[in-house]
């Protein structure tokens with residue numbers, strides 16, 4: 001085990017048993033014309049996370065460790081999209097309606113593809129998830145168990161929605177989880193700050209957080 005400098009205390013990193021998780025770095029959240037923009041958000045706020053995620057991804061790939069990419073997406077007939085999700089609020093476009101990157105959040109449409117800077121490579125796990133959390137209706141837990149994964153390092157968007165939900169789901173399943181501070185972003189900076197604080201509160205009740213620099217320096221000799 002390696003100790004990574006983290007909040008609220010050092011994170012015990014398990015080389016080879018720690019998957020890098022990249023949540024929903026898909027065009028629908030990061031580029032204009034997608035689902036994130038349809039909800040009235042400034043998608044450029046998410047762009048600062050791309051560089052740190054790319055650095056972590058390169059570190060994992062260099063070591064041959066497991067990488068998980070997720071995409072929030074639905075089947076074309078919307079049979080896995082509850083009306084409560086599709087009909088809530090007043091977006092300019094709803095899930096399944098056509099936008100500039102195809103039908104919003106529909107599998108196989110251009111908007112659900114991962115942005116080119118972080119495109120998955122052969123052998124990496126790619127999960128299409130109908131919910132905010134990455135374990136609901138995906139079979140991911142069984143795949144991680146089969147690989148002997150015990151620890152998860154989280155990155156991606158958005159911090160307080162799909163990232164935090166996935167991290168809480170992972171914590172309940174027994175994984176030790178670290179969220180990388182500069183490799184996650186929100187449309188709401190104050191929500192990102194609050195999510196980081198509540199994750200690490202009460203003795204890491206959901207997990208740890210640390211900057212990407214601390215993770216990369218911890219791995220330097222592995």
Ligand code: C5J
Nearest residue numbers: 024157158161162163
């Ligand atoms: C949202 C996500 N924000 N990936 N999805 O609806 O966080």
